[in-house]
Amino acid sequence: MVEVRMRVNGATATLDIEPQVSLLDALREHLGLTGAKKGCAQGACGACTVLADGERIVSCLALAVQYEGREITTVEGLADGERLHPLQEAFVAHDGLQCGYCTPGQLCSAVGMLAEHRAGTPSAVTERLAAPAAELSEAEIRERMSGNLCRCGAYNGIVAAIREVAATGEGVAG
Structure with a gap:
């Protein structure tokens, strides 16, 4: 067993876990944060996406011990009390x-993706790599969110x- 300390959704968490425990399992089974889902357990579906710093x-491929001292945000940590994240x-x-x-994975991925875009990180479909971050096109959003699958097909709404939140800049870190 090893002791792992990290900040999860703003609170310090100390875990006594085996070194091979994934971050996803640490969150779900040891901290009771069940928002991040275990979908494929291979990093392909994005259901377990969380934010690390x-x-x-994808938390299913990360060992909890790798995140010693880091800040982890799950879907449970996005809202500000009773006020939902934008x-x-x-x-x-x-x-x-x-x-x-x-x-939950779509939401955490979208928060991270908007911060990446604001920081100027290009995607595979970004037309001008050196250009300042422009308005996110549908193609940019779809490419940047392609690691998060939805079996129901809610992609148009996502x-x-x-796009709405990106246009307002509300709730976008960075």
Whole structure:
């Protein structure tokens, strides 16, 4: 067993876990944070996406011990008390969810993706790599969110929600 300390959703967490425990399992089984889902357990579906120091990661492929001393944000940590994060509000308003299984990962990924875009990180479809971050096109959003799958097909609502929040700049870190 090893002791791992990290900040999760703003609170310090100390875990006594085996070194091979994934970050996803540490969050779900040891901290009771079940928002991040275990989908494929291979890093292909994005259902387990969380933010590590503001960057999106698939937590099923990360060992909890790798995140000693780091800040982890799960979907449970996006809201500000009773006030939903702007992306959560937009997902509801634009029907960016159906069954909801992928939604926590989609939301965390969208928060991280908007921060990446604001920082000028290009995607595979970015036309001018040296240009300042422009308005996110539908193609940019779809490419940047392609690591998060939705079996229900709520992609149109997800894209609309992200575009709305990107246009306002509200709730976008960076």
